[in-house]
Amino acid sequence: MSDVDLVVETVRDILSAHEPFVLTADRPWDAGLWAALAEAGLTGVGLPEEAGGSGGELADAVAIVATLAQGAAAVPVAEQLLVAAPAVLAADLDLPAPDEPLSIAVDGAVTAEPRDDGDGPGSWTLTGTATDVAWAGVAQHLVVLATSPVGPVLALVDVTGRETTHAANLAGEPRGSLVFDGVTCAGALLTDRQATELRARYALARAVQLSAALEQVLAWTVQYAGERVQFGRPLGRFQAIQMELAEMAGEVTAVAALVDAAVQATERGESLVAAAAAAKVRAGAAVEVVARLAHQVHGAIGFTQEHRLHHLTRRCWSWRDEAGTELAWSRVLGERLLADGPDGLWPALTRVV
Amino acid sequence: MGSNSLTLAPAPRSAAAEQVREEVRAFLAEELAAGSFTTSVDTWLSGVDPAFSRKLGERGWLGMTWPEEYGGHERTAMERYAVTEELLAAGAPVAAHWIADRQSGPNLLRYGTEAQRTEILPRIAAGECFFVIGMSEPDSGSDLASIRTRATRNGDGDWVVNGAKVWTSNAHTSHYAITLVRTSPADPANRHAGLSQLLVDLSLPGITVNPIRILDGGHHFNEVVFDDVVVPGDMLLGEEGNGWHQVTAELAFERSGPERFLSTYPLVAEFARRVAADPDPAGLAALGRLSARLLALRQMSLRIAAALDRGELPDIPAALVKDVGTTFEADVIDEVRRAVDVVASLDSPDPLGRALAEAQLHAPGYTLRGGTNEILRGIVARGLGLR
Numbered sequence: 001m002s003d004v005d006l007v008v009e010t011v012r013d014i015l016s017a018h019e020p021f022v023l024t025a026d027r028p029w030d031a032g033l034w035a036a037l038a039e040a041g042l043t044g045v046g047l048p049e050e051a052g053g054s055g056g057e058l059a060d061a062v063a064i065v066a067t068l069a070q071g072a073a074a075v076p077v078a079e080q081l082l083v084a085a086p087a088v089l090a091a092d093l094d095l096p097a098p099d100e101p102l103s104i105a106v107d108g109a110v111t112a113e114p115r116d117d118g119d120g121p122g123s124w125t126l127t128g129t130a131t132d133v134a135w136a137g138v139a140q141h142l143v144v145l146a147t148s149p150v151g152p153v154l155a156l157v158d159v160t161g162r163e164t165t166h167a168a169n170l171a172g173e174p175r176g177s178l179v180f181d182g183v184t185c186a187g188a189l190l191t192d193r194q195a196t197e198l199r200a201r202y203a204l205a206r207a208v209q210l211s212a213a214l215e216q217v218l219a220w221t222v223q224y225a226g227e228r229v230q231f232g233r234p235l236g237r238f239q240a241i242q243m244e245l246a247e248m249a250g251e252v253t254a255v256a257a258l259v260d261a262a263v264q265a266t267e268r269g270e271s272l273v274a275a276a277a278a279a280k281v282r283a284g285a286a287v288e289v290v291a292r293l294a295h296q297v298h299g300a301i302g303f304t305q306e307h308r309l310h311h312l313t314r315r316c317w318s319w320r321d322e323a324g325t326e327l328a329w330s331r332v333l334g335e336r337l338l339a340d341g342p343d344g345l346w347p348a349l350t351r352v353v
Numbered sequence: 354m355g356s357n358s359l360t361l362a363p364a365p366r367s368a369a370a371e372q373v374r375e376e377v378r379a380f381l382a383e384e385l386a387a388g389s390f391t392t393s394v395d396t397w398l399s400g401v402d403p404a405f406s407r408k409l410g411e412r413g414w415l416g417m418t419w420p421e422e423y424g425g426h427e428r429t430a431m432e433r434y435a436v437t438e439e440l441l442a443a444g445a446p447v448a449a450h451w452i453a454d455r456q457s458g459p460n461l462l463r464y465g466t467e468a469q470r471t472e473i474l475p476r477i478a479a480g481e482c483f484f485v486i487g488m489s490e491p492d493s494g495s496d497l498a499s500i501r502t503r504a505t506r507n508g509d510g511d512w513v514v515n516g517a518k519v520w521t522s523n524a525h526t527s528h529y530a531i532t533l534v535r536t537s538p539a540d541p542a543n544r545h546a547g548l549s550q551l552l553v554d555l556s557l558p559g560i561t562v563n564p565i566r567i568l569d570g571g572h573h574f575n576e577v578v579f580d581d582v583v584v585p586g587d588m589l590l591g592e593e594g595n596g597w598h599q600v601t602a603e604l605a606f607e608r609s610g611p612e613r614f615l616s617t618y619p620l621v622a623e624f625a626r627r628v629a630a631d632p633d634p635a636g637l638a639a640l641g642r643l644s645a646r647l648l649a650l651r652q653m654s655l656r657i658a659a660a661l662d663r664g665e666l667p668d669i670p671a672a673l674v675k676d677v678g679t680t681f682e683a684d685v686i687d688e689v690r691r692a693v694d695v696v697a698s699l700d701s702p703d704p705l706g707r708a709l710a711e712a713q714l715h716a717p718g719y720t721l722r723g724g725t726n727e728i729l730r731g732i733v734a735r736g737l738g739l740r
Contacts, residue, residue, distance in 0.1 A: 222737050236739040246730035250677040253359055257652035260363050281645035330641030342629035346442045
């Protein structure tokens with residue numbers, strides 16, 4: 001058994017004791033699941049031990065995120081392991097303890113004023129509103145991508161107890177806003193390229209979640225089609241249903257192939273913006289087909305909160321819009337692919353992943 | 354990640370493939386500059402140019418994965434993938450040799466006699482011997498087991514063939530047809546029994562090739578009629594009665610390559626030129642959406658090439674790639690139409706209008722040839738355990 005398999009096995013064991021539930025304002029996340037994951041050291045995987053992490057590779061962190069996505073786990077692990085914590089380390093800031101949820105805010109209008117010379121990790125004053133913040137009110141620490149007179153700034157703020165507006169995505173995951181009124185925090189100046197790559201990593205994290213969730217939705221739907229009997233035979237024996245399931249499988253396989261390749265490109269340290277953009281766009285496009293057909297095959301029961309299907313389809317409907325919409329990343333991808341001029345599309349395509 | 358039989362391992366990076374890719378690019382740039390061909394859509398069906406095929410043969414880009422003793426070059430499927438992908442992306446005229454290189458050669462390697470291989474394979478690899486697919490018939494399309502072309506042994510041990518094949522692309526410019534025939538009477542209890550493959554020299558007496566024009570007026574399709582055609586007894590391919598099994602294996606090769614998502618790539622490239630000239634947000638977004646789909650298909654197809662290098666015959670993933678890929682080929686047309694002002698016409702002064710017209714008039718074929726998408730989805734459903 002490989003290290004990755006072992007990690008997946010451990011996450012599945014923990015998940016088996018934490019069924020997904022309908023998220024509400026009063027119960028916006030699965031604190032018990034988070035505690036169990038943190039206890040097992042899984043909220044620090046892929047982060048070096050000397051920085052307080054659990055060690056391991058990016059591939060291990062990706063496997064954890066994918067497995068949790070399949071389980072519709074209401075915890076900020078994707079944000080922490082794949083986006084915020086690596087960004088904190090890359091900026092040479094002090095990583096918060098991995099058992100304290102760390103998330104990321106890239107939207108809204110937040111400005112940072114340097115409190116010192118401002119050209120390295122240092123102290124900044126944050127002002128403005130961060131919007132659509134994943135796990136607002138749940139996260140204890142927040143990486144904020146802010147603007148400053150000297151360029152983009154990666155700020156790390158302790159937001160424990162800070163007031164947030166109540167807003168949620170289609171699955172009930174918290175996506176509120178936070179107001180900063182001259183908050184002092186640690187931060188580091190980024191280049192524009194680093195800021196773009198941070199957004200791209202966030203998009204890739206969502207793509208990893210989408211890929212895993214879509215695969216699970218297909219598996220559930222195939223299983224349901226095999227069990228549900230109508231007209232004297234299982235749904236899956238009807239050719240019309242088989243065509244739908246095959247179409248879903250095509251989408252799921254396409255997404256997995258591209259997302260895996262984008263993750264591998266990231267592991268190799270290649271420029272990830274175009275790869276992440278492509279992965280996010282392709283995964284988002286697949287949601288339309290896979291979620292629609294999954295609900296069609298499941299019939300009325302899949303349209304209720306009594307059945308598990310909504311835990312993943314509602315998340316997929318939101319994740320495809322988050323961390324940069326499909327439209328926004330489509331444009332970015334189009335621009336990147338034309339960077340070498342009007343005849344450069346094909347060479348660019350063969351370089352992306 | 355994944356646990357169903359549709360999932361293949363990611364393809365490893367291949368330095369050799371990237372090396373040959375650069376060589377092909379340089380060759381294509383020279384050929385384009387010299388005016389030896391003009392880019393067009395769907396050239397693996399319509400771009401017949403025997404001289405171009407011979408040039409590829411001279412450079413070692415045909416029969417790439419075959420043993421050297423048969424004229425091959427013992428390179429990997431990943432390298433062959435890079436070569437075929439570059440040729441298709443450039444819209445190069447590859448139709449003359451395409452079937453022979455892609456599936457007839459591998460079929461001969463797998464099932465041919467030593468004499469058949471020695472005689473024919475080096476000529477295919479040289480770009481001098483072209484093949485057609487003799488499967489469909491007037492009354493047998495997707496239901497291949499219902500074919501009625503018959504072959505019976507005469508007193509000399511030769512085969513006497515009667516019947517007709519249709520949609521045989523480029524039979525009028527090719528040398529051989531691997532022809533699926535019924536060699537024993539149909540058995541309702543076992544529809545797949547009694548079928549065999551014959552290597553039929555298309556110059557034999559009794560063969561008539563009648564053109565069937567496709568929607569743009571092009572002559573690629575034919576009806577091939579066999580009227581008491583005497584095929585030498587040693588031209589049986591593989592085992593008598595094993596035709597169904599052999600055809601199934603052949604189709605796996607037929608379904609796995611980049612031509613299943615790049616047939617309309619020259620239209621995408623022309624669209625990109627238009628967007629580059631006028632990069633409005635809608636055009637950029639449409640280009641991004643198309644490219645994301647294409648990038649996913651490349652990864653799927655590369656995984657199949659890597660699986661072939663591991664010695665696997667991934668027939669179910671190949672069916673799935675072809676379903677998703679050919680759907681994409683047709684979708685390109687309407688994505689482009691919605692993003693930019695363009696009118697499709699073969700006579701358009703605008704290269705985008707011409708590419709759009711070519712792609713549109715060929716579009717019905719993408720999701721039919723090599724097994725309709727409905728047949729493919731049935732195969733995928735089997736892979737999902739549903740049948």
